[in-house]
Amino acid sequence: MDEQERIGNIISKILDENPDRVFLQVPDGLKKKIKVLEDRLDDEVEVVASLEPCYGACDIKDIEARNLGCDLLVHIGHTRFCRDEEVKTMYFPWYYDMDPVPVLKSSLGVLGDYRKIGLLTTANFLHSLEKARGFLESKGFEIFLGEGKRTEKGQILGCDVSSALSVEDKVDCYVYIGSGKFHPLGLALKTDKPIFRLDFEEKNLLKLDFDRFKRQQIVAKENARQAESFGIVITTKKGQSMPDVAFELRKKLLDCGKDVYIFVMDEITKDKLEGIDVDCLVNTACPRIAVEHRTGFRQPVLNKDEVGDIFGFE
Numbered sequence: 001m002d003e004q005e006r007i008g009n010i011i012s013k014i015l016d017e018n019p020d021r022v023f024l025q026v027p028d029g030l031k032k033k034i035k036v037l038e039d040r041l042d043d044e045v046e047v048v049a050s051l052e053p054c055y056g057a058c059d060i061k062d063i064e065a066r067n068l069g070c071d072l073l074v075h076i077g078h079t080r081f082c083r084d085e086e087v088k089t090m091y092f093p094w095y096y097d098m099d100p101v102p103v104l105k106s107s108l109g110v111l112g113d114y115r116k117i118g119l120l121t122t123a124n125f126l127h128s129l130e131k132a133r134g135f136l137e138s139k140g141f142e143i144f145l146g147e148g149k150r151t152e153k154g155q156i157l158g159c160d161v162s163s164a165l166s167v168e169d170k171v172d173c174y175v176y177i178g179s180g181k182f183h184p185l186g187l188a189l190k191t192d193k194p195i196f197r198l199d200f201e202e203k204n205l206l207k208l209d210f211d212r213f214k215r216q217q218i219v220a221k222e223n224a225r226q227a228e229s230f231g232i233v234i235t236t237k238k239g240q241s242m243p244d245v246a247f248e249l250r251k252k253l254l255d256c257g258k259d260v261y262i263f264v265m266d267e268i269t270k271d272k273l274e275g276i277d278v279d280c281l282v283n284t285a286c287p288r289i290a291v292e293h294r295t296g297f298r299q300p301v302l303n304k305d306e307v308g309d310i311f312g313f314e
């Protein structure tokens with residue numbers, strides 16, 4: 001389906017719902033589509049488009065939509081994540097129909113002697129998985145697509161790599177189809193298996209080196225072990241907000257003799273923590289902060305599961 005057809009399809013599905021006022025939410029990479037969608041919709045319905053950053057469907061702005069009198073929230077670019085939206089919500093994942101075979105053909109040697117491969121991707125490139133699998137199998141590789149707890153076969157999220165881990169004991173390495181480092185890095189912090197990335201923009205297949213991030217994780221854990229005071233951070237982002245987890249963690253840390261404080265923010269940034277004097281931060285929101293930006297904070301930052309690793313609780 002080309003882009004015109006895809007947008008036409010979204011418009012007609014929205015109009016089928018006969019809304020009065022639509023709240024539109026798109027990730028940064030698709031912001032250019034906002035005007036196109038508004039131009040095509042606003043003869044028929046009122047439209048308001050959010051310009052807040054949106055990293056996933058965990059960050060739906062349903063309360064904002066309701067407060068602005070919208071009766072339909074249209075979330076483009078991600079699959080459904082939350083289950084209890086405050087207004088009717090339609091999700092339109094944005095698939096890129098890319099062919100991974102040319103890159104695989106030209107770079108197959110990079111895989112060396114690895115023959116058993118766990119194939120992974122994000123929601124955007126799910127359509128590329130079967131093409132990659134077909135080609136690799138035709139070359140004699142054994143391919144595994146793991147089952148995730150809340151994802152499609154072979155799909156990972158930065159906060160959920162369970163599909164990859166479900167095949168960990170069967171594979172020699174992983175091949176991740178997509179761009180950026182957040183998703184494969186989330187996996188690298190949970191496995192020692194090599195990870196390759198097939199990048200459509202760069203047109204290459206490369207082995208990723210995450211040693212620096214693994215070392216950062218070791219140092220942060222070591223510093224946290226010595227910490228006396230902990231700040232547990234909750235976000236107000238709907239699908240990432242875990243107050244119960246935070247208070248449970250607080251209890252466990254108190255039992256370990258630590259001082260514990262709970263803080264809440266929408267976007268978690270270093271600036272908002274100015275003047276807050278704690279030895280260690282524990283992130284209960286999207287793991288990206290501790291995975292990719294761990295050194296951007298004054299204190300060591302750990303994700304909630306990493307605290308459990310240190311003090312021996314779940």
Ligand code: SF4
Nearest residue numbers: 055056058158159286
């Ligand atoms: S990785 Fe972060 S942004 Fe992506 S779905 Fe999970 S919590 Fe949301």
